[in-house]
Amino acid sequence: MDSFSTLIRTASHEQHVEAETSTFMSDLLGGRLGVDAYARYTEQLWFVYEALEASAGRLASDPVAGPFIRPQLMRLASLERDLAHLRGPGWRTGLTALPATGEYAARVRECAEEWPAGYVAHHYTRYLGDLSGGQIIRDKAERTWGFARKGDGVRFYVFEEIGNPAAFKREYRELLDGIRADDLEKQRVVAECKRAFALNTGVFRALGEEFPLSA
Protein backbone atom coordinates (compact mmCIF):
# COMPACT_ATOMS: atom_id res chain seq x y z
CA MET A 1 0.00 0.00 0.00
CA ASP A 2 1.22 3.50 -0.77
CA SER A 3 2.46 5.65 2.07
CA PHE A 4 0.18 8.45 3.21
CA SER A 5 2.51 11.11 1.80
CA THR A 6 2.31 9.43 -1.59
CA LEU A 7 -1.42 9.05 -1.32
CA ILE A 8 -2.02 12.72 -0.55
CA ARG A 9 0.32 13.85 -3.32
CA THR A 10 -1.24 11.54 -5.89
CA ALA A 11 -4.77 12.41 -4.84
CA SER A 12 -4.18 16.14 -5.26
CA HIS A 13 -2.13 15.89 -8.46
CA GLU A 14 -4.93 16.79 -10.84
CA GLN A 15 -5.91 19.82 -8.80
CA HIS A 16 -2.30 20.84 -8.57
CA VAL A 17 -2.13 21.01 -12.34
CA GLU A 18 -5.37 22.99 -12.34
CA ALA A 19 -3.98 25.53 -9.84
CA GLU A 20 -0.68 25.78 -11.67
CA THR A 21 -2.33 26.39 -15.01
CA SER A 22 -5.08 28.71 -13.78
CA THR A 23 -5.38 31.87 -15.84
CA PHE A 24 -4.11 34.05 -13.02
CA MET A 25 -1.06 31.88 -12.31
CA SER A 26 -0.26 31.49 -15.99
CA ASP A 27 -0.47 35.25 -16.49
CA LEU A 28 1.64 35.85 -13.39
CA LEU A 29 4.30 33.35 -14.41
CA GLY A 30 4.10 34.56 -17.98
CA GLY A 31 5.10 38.03 -16.83
CA ARG A 32 1.87 39.48 -18.18
CA LEU A 33 0.59 41.07 -14.99
CA GLY A 34 1.51 44.28 -13.24
CA VAL A 35 2.94 44.46 -9.78
CA ASP A 36 -0.47 45.53 -8.50
CA ALA A 37 -1.86 42.07 -9.26
CA TYR A 38 1.06 40.50 -7.42
CA ALA A 39 0.43 42.79 -4.45
CA ARG A 40 -3.25 41.89 -4.43
CA TYR A 41 -2.33 38.21 -4.46
CA THR A 42 0.13 38.74 -1.61
CA GLU A 43 -2.64 40.44 0.37
CA GLN A 44 -4.83 37.38 -0.08
CA LEU A 45 -2.02 35.18 1.22
CA TRP A 46 -1.89 37.34 4.34
CA PHE A 47 -5.42 36.27 5.29
CA VAL A 48 -4.66 32.62 4.69
CA TYR A 49 -1.46 32.62 6.75
CA GLU A 50 -3.05 34.68 9.46
CA ALA A 51 -5.62 31.88 9.81
CA LEU A 52 -2.97 29.15 9.64
CA GLU A 53 -0.57 30.76 12.06
CA ALA A 54 -2.85 32.39 14.63
CA SER A 55 -3.73 28.90 15.81
CA ALA A 56 -0.24 27.41 15.50
CA GLY A 57 0.74 28.13 19.11
CA ARG A 58 -2.29 26.36 20.47
CA LEU A 59 -2.01 23.44 18.06
CA ALA A 60 1.67 22.89 18.84
CA SER A 61 0.70 20.64 21.73
CA ASP A 62 -1.96 18.76 19.78
CA PRO A 63 -1.05 15.09 19.26
CA VAL A 64 -2.10 15.08 15.59
CA ALA A 65 -1.24 18.57 14.31
CA GLY A 66 1.52 19.37 16.81
CA PRO A 67 4.41 17.62 15.06
CA PHE A 68 3.80 19.68 11.90
CA ILE A 69 4.02 23.04 13.62
CA ARG A 70 7.52 24.36 13.06
CA PRO A 71 8.65 27.91 13.77
CA GLN A 72 10.86 27.83 10.63
CA LEU A 73 7.75 27.67 8.49
CA MET A 74 5.96 30.72 9.87
CA ARG A 75 5.27 33.18 7.05
CA LEU A 76 3.19 36.00 8.49
CA ALA A 77 6.08 38.27 9.47
CA SER A 78 7.64 37.88 6.00
CA LEU A 79 4.31 38.57 4.33
CA GLU A 80 3.98 41.75 6.36
CA ARG A 81 7.42 42.94 5.28
CA ASP A 82 6.51 42.21 1.66
CA LEU A 83 3.27 44.10 1.98
CA ALA A 84 5.00 47.10 3.55
CA HIS A 85 7.30 47.10 0.53
CA LEU A 86 4.51 46.60 -2.00
CA ARG A 87 1.86 48.87 -0.52
CA GLY A 88 3.82 51.17 1.78
CA PRO A 89 3.71 51.61 5.54
CA GLY A 90 -0.08 51.99 5.52
CA TRP A 91 -0.57 48.53 3.94
CA ARG A 92 -3.04 47.47 6.60
CA THR A 93 -5.49 50.22 5.74
CA GLY A 94 -6.27 48.99 2.25
CA LEU A 95 -6.06 45.31 3.08
CA THR A 96 -9.21 43.44 2.07
CA ALA A 97 -10.03 39.80 1.54
CA LEU A 98 -11.77 38.74 -1.62
CA PRO A 99 -14.89 36.68 -0.81
CA ALA A 100 -13.06 33.53 -1.99
CA THR A 101 -10.20 34.35 0.36
CA GLY A 102 -12.60 34.90 3.24
CA GLU A 103 -14.07 31.49 2.57
CA TYR A 104 -10.64 29.87 2.49
CA ALA A 105 -9.45 31.51 5.71
CA ALA A 106 -12.72 30.64 7.46
CA ARG A 107 -12.30 26.98 6.57
CA VAL A 108 -8.72 26.96 7.85
CA ARG A 109 -9.86 28.55 11.08
CA GLU A 110 -12.70 26.06 11.42
CA CYS A 111 -10.31 23.12 11.04
CA ALA A 112 -7.83 24.69 13.44
CA GLU A 113 -10.55 24.96 16.05
CA GLU A 114 -12.42 21.72 15.55
CA TRP A 115 -10.39 19.23 13.58
CA PRO A 116 -6.59 19.18 13.89
CA ALA A 117 -6.17 16.48 11.21
CA GLY A 118 -8.07 18.70 8.78
CA TYR A 119 -5.75 21.52 9.73
CA VAL A 120 -2.83 19.29 8.69
CA ALA A 121 -4.35 19.04 5.20
CA HIS A 122 -4.27 22.83 4.93
CA HIS A 123 -0.81 23.02 6.44
CA TYR A 124 0.52 20.53 3.89
CA THR A 125 -1.18 22.20 0.94
CA ARG A 126 0.35 25.57 1.69
CA TYR A 127 3.75 25.01 3.20
CA LEU A 128 4.91 22.12 1.06
CA GLY A 129 3.73 24.05 -1.97
CA ASP A 130 5.58 27.17 -0.88
CA LEU A 131 8.75 25.17 -0.41
CA SER A 132 8.35 23.73 -3.92
CA GLY A 133 6.58 25.71 -6.63
CA GLY A 134 6.83 28.84 -4.51
CA GLN A 135 10.44 29.08 -5.57
CA ILE A 136 9.41 29.27 -9.22
CA ILE A 137 7.01 32.09 -8.40
CA ARG A 138 9.73 33.93 -6.48
CA ASP A 139 12.17 33.69 -9.33
CA LYS A 140 9.59 34.99 -11.78
CA ALA A 141 8.52 37.82 -9.45
CA GLU A 142 12.12 38.95 -8.98
CA ARG A 143 12.66 39.09 -12.72
CA THR A 144 9.31 40.61 -13.65
CA TRP A 145 9.08 43.38 -11.08
CA GLY A 146 12.71 43.85 -10.18
CA PHE A 147 12.66 42.82 -6.54
CA ALA A 148 16.07 42.20 -5.04
CA ARG A 149 16.93 38.52 -5.02
CA LYS A 150 15.27 37.02 -1.94
CA GLY A 151 14.58 40.58 -0.76
CA ASP A 152 11.61 42.76 0.10
CA GLY A 153 8.59 41.79 -1.96
CA VAL A 154 9.44 38.09 -2.12
CA ARG A 155 10.39 37.33 1.47
CA PHE A 156 7.29 35.19 1.77
CA TYR A 157 8.99 32.64 -0.52
CA VAL A 158 12.28 32.68 1.35
CA PHE A 159 12.55 30.26 4.23
CA GLU A 160 15.59 31.76 5.92
CA GLU A 161 15.70 29.10 8.58
CA ILE A 162 15.40 26.10 6.29
CA GLY A 163 18.87 25.45 4.92
CA ASN A 164 17.97 22.36 2.96
CA PRO A 165 14.40 22.44 1.63
CA ALA A 166 14.68 19.01 -0.01
CA ALA A 167 15.66 17.43 3.32
CA PHE A 168 12.95 19.38 5.08
CA LYS A 169 10.34 18.12 2.62
CA ARG A 170 11.57 14.57 3.11
CA GLU A 171 11.17 14.88 6.86
CA TYR A 172 7.77 16.45 6.38
CA ARG A 173 6.65 13.49 4.29
CA GLU A 174 7.85 11.18 7.06
CA LEU A 175 5.70 13.11 9.49
CA LEU A 176 2.76 12.66 7.15
CA ASP A 177 3.45 8.95 6.96
CA GLY A 178 3.37 8.77 10.74
CA ILE A 179 0.25 10.88 11.23
CA ARG A 180 -1.86 9.70 14.13
CA ALA A 181 -4.95 8.81 12.14
CA ASP A 182 -6.68 5.60 11.10
CA ASP A 183 -7.45 4.80 7.47
CA LEU A 184 -10.84 6.45 7.47
CA GLU A 185 -9.44 9.60 9.01
CA LYS A 186 -6.64 9.59 6.42
CA GLN A 187 -9.27 9.49 3.69
CA ARG A 188 -10.92 12.50 5.28
CA VAL A 189 -7.61 14.34 5.36
CA VAL A 190 -7.08 13.62 1.66
CA ALA A 191 -10.56 14.97 0.95
CA GLU A 192 -9.74 18.10 2.96
CA CYS A 193 -6.54 18.52 0.97
CA LYS A 194 -8.58 18.48 -2.21
CA ARG A 195 -10.84 21.07 -0.67
CA ALA A 196 -7.78 23.16 0.19
CA PHE A 197 -6.67 23.05 -3.45
CA ALA A 198 -10.17 23.99 -4.58
CA LEU A 199 -10.15 26.95 -2.18
CA ASN A 200 -6.85 28.09 -3.68
CA THR A 201 -8.22 27.77 -7.18
CA GLY A 202 -11.20 29.84 -6.08
CA VAL A 203 -8.89 32.64 -5.01
CA PHE A 204 -7.04 32.44 -8.35
CA ARG A 205 -10.34 32.60 -10.21
CA ALA A 206 -11.37 35.72 -8.30
CA LEU A 207 -7.97 37.32 -8.91
CA GLY A 208 -8.22 36.43 -12.58
CA GLU A 209 -11.51 38.29 -12.74
CA GLU A 210 -10.04 41.30 -10.99
CA PHE A 211 -7.00 41.38 -13.27
CA PRO A 212 -8.14 40.34 -16.73
CA LEU A 213 -5.57 40.93 -19.41
CA SER A 214 -6.38 43.83 -21.65
CA ALA A 215 -4.75 42.05 -24.58
Ligand code: HEM
Ligand atom coordinates in the same frame (compact mmCIF):
# COMPACT_ATOMS: atom_id res chain seq x y z
C1 HEM B 1 2.38 28.14 -10.74
C2 HEM B 1 2.26 27.64 -9.61
C3 HEM B 1 2.91 26.39 -9.12
C4 HEM B 1 4.03 25.74 -9.56
C5 HEM B 1 4.94 26.13 -10.69
C6 HEM B 1 4.20 24.58 -8.70
C7 HEM B 1 5.22 23.68 -8.82
C8 HEM B 1 5.46 22.63 -7.98
C9 HEM B 1 6.53 21.67 -8.11
C10 HEM B 1 7.60 21.71 -9.19
C11 HEM B 1 6.40 20.78 -7.12
C12 HEM B 1 7.26 19.53 -6.91
C13 HEM B 1 8.29 19.67 -5.85
C14 HEM B 1 8.89 18.37 -5.40
O1 HEM B 1 8.62 17.31 -5.97
O2 HEM B 1 9.61 18.41 -4.43
C15 HEM B 1 5.26 21.18 -6.34
C16 HEM B 1 4.82 20.54 -5.21
C17 HEM B 1 3.73 20.95 -4.48
N1 HEM B 1 2.87 21.99 -4.74
FE1 HEM B 1 3.01 23.23 -6.28
N2 HEM B 1 3.19 24.56 -7.79
C18 HEM B 1 2.39 25.64 -8.02
C19 HEM B 1 1.25 25.99 -7.36
C20 HEM B 1 0.79 25.35 -6.25
C21 HEM B 1 -0.39 25.73 -5.51
C22 HEM B 1 -1.29 26.90 -5.85
C23 HEM B 1 -0.49 24.85 -4.49
C24 HEM B 1 -1.53 24.82 -3.41
C25 HEM B 1 -1.88 25.85 -2.74
C26 HEM B 1 0.62 23.93 -4.56
C27 HEM B 1 0.88 22.91 -3.68
C28 HEM B 1 1.90 22.01 -3.79
C29 HEM B 1 2.15 20.95 -2.83
C30 HEM B 1 1.32 20.63 -1.62
C31 HEM B 1 3.29 20.28 -3.27
C32 HEM B 1 3.97 19.09 -2.59
C33 HEM B 1 3.59 17.78 -3.23
C34 HEM B 1 4.22 16.64 -2.47
O3 HEM B 1 5.37 16.35 -2.75
O4 HEM B 1 3.56 16.06 -1.62
N3 HEM B 1 1.37 24.26 -5.64
N4 HEM B 1 4.70 22.31 -6.88
